[in-house]
Amino acid sequence: MRTALAYHNTTIVEKQLLVFEKDVLEGLREVPKRLHSKYFYDATGDALFQQIMHCQEYYLTRCEMDILRGQTEQIVRAIRRQAPVFDLVELGAGDASKSFYLLKELLRTGAIDTYFPIDISRNIIAQLQQSLPVKLPGLQVTGLNGEYMDMLQAAGQITGRQKVVMFMGSSIGNFTPAEAVQFCAKLRQQLQPGDMLMIGFDLRKNPKTILDAYNDKAGITRAFNLNLLERINRELDGNFDVSQFEHYPTYDPLTGACKSFLISQKEQAVEIAGQTVRFGANEPIFMEISQKYTVEEINELASRSGFRPVEFFYDSKRWFTDVLWQCR
Numbered sequence: 001m002r003t004a005l006a007y008h009n010t011t012i013v014e015k016q017l018l019v020f021e022k023d024v025l026e027g028l029r030e031v032p033k034r035l036h037s038k039y040f041y042d043a044t045g046d047a048l049f050q051q052i053m054h055c056q057e058y059y060l061t062r063c064e065m066d067i068l069r070g071q072t073e074q075i076v077r078a079i080r081r082q083a084p085v086f087d088l089v090e091l092g093a094g095d096a097s098k099s100f101y102l103l104k105e106l107l108r109t110g111a112i113d114t115y116f117p118i119d120i121s122r123n124i125i126a127q128l129q130q131s132l133p134v135k136l137p138g139l140q141v142t143g144l145n146g147e148y149m150d151m152l153q154a155a156g157q158i159t160g161r162q163k164v165v166m167f168m169g170s171s172i173g174n175f176t177p178a179e180a181v182q183f184c185a186k187l188r189q190q191l192q193p194g195d196m197l198m199i200g201f202d203l204r205k206n207p208k209t210i211l212d213a214y215n216d217k218a219g220i221t222r223a224f225n226l227n228l229l230e231r232i233n234r235e236l237d238g239n240f241d242v243s244q245f246e247h248y249p250t251y252d253p254l255t256g257a258c259k260s261f262l263i264s265q266k267e268q269a270v271e272i273a274g275q276t277v278r279f280g281a282n283e284p285i286f287m288e289i290s291q292k293y294t295v296e297e298i299n300e301l302a303s304r305s306g307f308r309p310v311e312f313f314y315d316s317k318r319w320f321t322d323v324l325w326q327c328r
């Protein structure tokens with residue numbers, strides 16, 4: 001007999017699977033076809049992303065690590081000037097390997113005792129829930145598995161304390177600039193005046209450096225993109241032949257948009273959850289945007305979404321910035 005908790009968990013998993021199926025089929029019926037990059041992250045996708053973070057071409061992680069490890073104390077001081085004691089919420093926490101340095105210092109200085117990592121990957125939340133209390137004794141970890149906004153609302157129901165929200169890894173770049181304004185404005189609505197946001201932006205730089213980061217020679221980013229087709233095969237009873245799709249990243253230095261596509265190598269039909277989806281030869285599936293910003297665009301985003309810029313932290317090359325904002 002199933003326990004009430006097991007039953008509750010099963011229904012959440014089943015619900016997530018139904019939403020995944022609906023989003024995949026709707027996206028592949030659109031013109032142009034698209035898949036949402038939030039679905040990259042199952043257990044295989046999480047492991048591939050951790051490999052990407054170590055790729056020589058993927059400068060983003062090294063730059064952000066440079067900031068969070070090299071300027072931990074300055075960041076903590078800047079946060080605590082506005083928020084001496086608070087709850088820390090991280091949107092899309094991933095393996096928390098970069099935020100670990102901040103968490104450690106915030107815990108040491110008594111600024112936090114509870115950390116709410118939010119992630120759409122069930123696997124990553126289970127890992128964090130297990131590993132972090134061992135690595136950082138005394139830290140309460142309340143993992144929240146689900147969508148950013150739903151889980152931020154859930155965190156707000158658990159605690160009424162002042163909040164600092166972290167959104168690292170240039171995940172804001174996975175929205176178009178217009179979507180980013182909407183996203184930050186929604187985020188602002190869920191927070192109180194005085195709450196803070198620490199947000200990581202990848203800055204515009206040599207276009208080739210950017211494009212190479214999404215086209216590593218070892219083919220890990222390619223495998224990361226193709227894994228979403230494999231995930232559809234595994235979870236939605238699909239029959240994609242992944243050898244018939246090619247990874248195609250692009251970067252437009254005029255708009256700062258880096259986009260990844262999978263290109264169908266021939267005319268083909270694919271079965272997904274009992275439905276047939278047809279692809280033309282050379283037809284693209286739009287997989288992901290990774291938007292690159294200028295400092296002016298970042299300040300504009302803050303002001304259009306109800307935040308006041310407090311401080312910019314840069315890596316030594318000035319390729320990346322983690323920015324501290326406060327709710328107006």
Ligand SMILES: C[S@@+](CC[C@H](N)C(=O)[O-])C[C@H]1O[C@@H](n2cnc3c(N)ncnc32)[C@H](O)[C@@H]1O
Nearest residue numbers: 038041092093094119120121146147148168169
């Ligand atoms: C690019 S990774 C960044 C991970 C980490 N923040 C870092 O900087 O290394 C994005 C993370 O956000 C999660 N994610 C993506 N879309 C999400 C969504 N809509 N809601 C919640 N989590 C999401 C993914 O599962 C993944 O762990």
